[in-house]
Amino acid sequence: MTAPARPDAARNACPYLYGQEAKAVARVLESGQYGHTDVTEEFERRVADVLGVADAVAVASGTAALHAALLAAGVGPGDEVIVPSMTFCATIQAILAVGATPRFVDIEPATLCVTDQLVKEAVSDTTAAVVPVLFGGRAVDLGTVQEELDERGIVVIEDAAHAFGSYAGTQRVGTTGALTCFSFGPIKNLTCGQGGMVIPRTPEDADTLRRLRLLGVVQSQSERANITTYRVDSFGLRYQLSSIFAAIGLVQLDRFATSEHTRRQLWRTYQDALAPLEGVTLVDVDPDHTVPHLCQVRVPHRDQVFAELRAQGIGVGVHYPPNHLQPAFAAWRRTLPATEQAGQEILSLPFHQHLTERDIEHVVSALGQSLKSAGGSRCATC
Known part of the structure; x- marks a missing residue:
């Protein structure tokens, strides 16, 4: 026996919850405002401050973050995306969702992460993006191939679902120039209950991501409250992060x-x-x-x-x-x-x-x- x-x-x-999350959620529920509100925007600002970046765009999940980042980078049909096979299937599904195809690459056995050499060997004329997976939270250094990627216009989109808070050398993951995607799912290092975040490279990226997460609508939710119409000028999805989830994330950030x-x-x-x-x-x-x-x-x-x-x-x-x-x-x-x-x-x-x-x-x-x-x-x- x-x-x-x-x-x-x-x-x-x-x-792992610290005890204040329920009170934070209760305050949101008492407000009667459960969607994307100033609580969500405060969570974005706080994440940006923790990481030391100019902006952060909250979305509904880590998978939504990857999907939105690929769309914002212009990856689509006919494009190939280099990605390790050793990852959760969500990474691959996000690539397929934009109409691109995965180019599976191997891993380094000791870390289960892709290496710069493995990426270099996989680059082709149809490569549009590289999605390194920061497996277990460990940063991936694409050092020797980064210059070639930049010259070819190949975007790096980090799947950092495991890696909130980790460092790449002396810099936090999310601050090294890639489009970086975090997950705040139930068992992640920092949880919102459900949620995700994209760290944009430029203000233009941030603007594109915010329109994508709100069905392509140009005006923000607060702006729409004071007008009789709104304008949709691009494709978009309903990927906003609820203030209920953001309230949990704010408590988690405090701890x-x-x-x-x-x-x-x-x-x-x-x-x-x-x-x-x-x-x-x-x-x-x-x-x-x-x-x-x-x-x-x-x-x-x-x-x-x-x-x-x-x-x-x-x-x-x-x-x-x-x-x-x-x-x-x-x-x-x-x-x-x-x-x-x-x-x-x-x-x-x-x-x-x-x-x-x-x-x-x-x-x-x-x-x-x-x-x-x-x-x-x-x-x-x-």
Whole structure:
């Protein structure tokens, strides 16, 4: 009979709220104004201030952020977008939504991120954009290929869904000149319950994004309150961020320094606890510069280990099955050895701010025992 999982170890990921979010939402509800209001605009200003950028455009989700950024960059039918297969399927769906096609590229095994060399090898005459995925929160440096991308007019759109608060060197992700897309979904480093953000490159980008998120309408919501008509001059979608969600985000921003510190400490606790396990490789997120979103290991006999830990009530997961092997994306399938190997080995351990050191010790002990029974590892302390 297996020991029951500790309560917080049973969840792979879950939101962490600080207690003031409910009051902030209640104030919005009491106002009677639930749509895009000054609360949403305050959230945009606060995110821009935290990042040190001129502007930030809030949208309904991280997927909406990617879709809107691709549209704002003029990516469309006939264009090819370089993207790693190792990402959530939302990244690929956003590319398909603008009529472009994905050009899947491989990853660097230690980080699960794309590299500048892999991008350089994939660039073609039809490449319109590169979408590096900041996997687990780690920044991606396109250094040696960036000049070529600029010369060819190829836009970089960062999928930073995992990476709010992380750094690229000494600069926050979102400040390095790319169109950067964040997610504020339920389990992200900073949550709104649901939501996303695009960091524009220019005022023109910001204007385009604001029209896109409001059905192509030129006038803002406050401007429309004082006129009898409005003008629609471009394609658009209903991608606004509700003030209900923005209110949650504002509270989360007030506590983000605590979240940032806690997530780094949890990852380092895992790093120390996992060290005695032979045959286990911890995916490197560079915790000195990253606000970690995941804690992932690569293990032999992954499917057996996954099943055994789940049977014990431990909330392990797999992030993510490679997209180039998915039926929906079969038309763009290529051989990607590092991605395919990682897809067979990666295991996401429970990682969220409710975890305690004791929870982590419990997870790692169970992992060691599961590996031992699978014949994949020996542990000096298990």
